[in-house]
Each structure stands twice: as C-alpha cells, then as structure tokens.
Amino acid sequence: DGGITQSPKYLFRKEGQNVTLSCEQNLNHDAMYWYRQDPGQGLRLIYYSQIVNDFQKGDIAEGYSVSREKKESFPLTVTSAQKNPTAFYLCASTPRGTNEKLFFGSGTQLSVL
C-alpha cells in the first residue's frame, strides 16, 4: 500500500542527546514537510522540501535539522539545542506542493527523559 511511514511511534530523548525521526513515502511525491503539534497550538511548520537536495526553514526551525538526499526520505533530527522537544511530530507530503492536499504519516511522540 502507498503511504507515509513514520518511525518510531514513540521516542525518548535524554538531555544533551540528538535524536532522528524517520519519514519515508512511497507515493512518489515531490514535496515533504515536518510539523510539530503541541496541545492547544495546532500544527507548526518546522522544515519543508520541494525537491531532492533542497529544503527551507519553516516557522520554528531552530534546534532542528533535516536532509533530503532521496525523494522518498526526509528525516528530522532534533538536536540538543532544542530545549523543549516534547511534542507530537507529523510528517507530510504532496505531489507538487502547491494547492494540493497533504498526506500525513501517523506521527512520532517524542518525550524527554
């Protein structure tokens, strides 16, 4: 089945540790996105990528990094510089990126130990 796969479903981070969230899609979509969801704050855009080897910062990129080496993959690293990383992280993709619906993964819940 085609879709977006996020892993792991739950992730725990220790102080000072970097962690990487995986996002893979087999929909042949060009554009991919990372959002952070906090209770009562909706979804906030972290990074997005329209094509391979290119990506742009969203509204809350500080403390995060991404790469887009392959069309199907868009991993997100939460660095130790992100002081409040506990949140639900959602990855999404679209065929062309504009005026299109977003296809979402099932999310990763990140918590700090």
Add this chain to the structure above:
Amino acid sequence: GNSVTQMEGPVTLSEEAFLTINCTYTATGYPSLFWYVQYPGEGLQLLLKATKADDKGSNKGFEATYRKETTSFHLEKGSVQVSDSAVYFCALEPPGTYKYIFGTGTRLKVLA
C-alpha cells in the same frame, strides 16, 4: 502575515445536531483553503478543500464555502454522528508558497 483563526473547543453536541466550526483567515491574494480531521493518535486526513472564492468543498456530509468578502471558511454538517468525534483543523496555502498554515484545531465531541 498569513494566519488561520478557529473557534476554541471543545464543542460538545448530541447526535443528529447541526455543527458549525468557525474559521477565518488572513492572507495575501487568494489562498487555497482546507479542512483536515484528526482521530486520536493518528495523522491528519483531508476532509475537504476549496481553491477559489465562492467554491464549496464537500465530503461525508461536511461542507464549507470559501467566502472572500468575510475571509471565512466555516465547516458545517447537518447531522453529526458519534463517529465524527475528532479534532478539526482549518488550513490555508498562500498562492504558490508551498507552505501550509494550520489553525489551532477544534475538538468535537458527539454524545449518543
């Protein structure tokens, strides 16, 4: 800047009641407008969309009309079911930006 404002929840209704969830937006030009639904522990799913003024999006009994004059995209359903209980997000994409901006979400609870 570009933004979306939704009514705060939770909204609690009895089964078969009429639903309205308000959404207003601020954007330059003519953005595309969307409603997404999120069930517990899952990602979001597109419910409906509209891409130009006066367009009406509809799906599964839900409707929303793109009102440029009032910068609104209110979600309505004539008769809600328990299975409609979820969080609903209004979103927009400013023209050609590839950035999708979401509201804070409105939780709907439907009681049998």
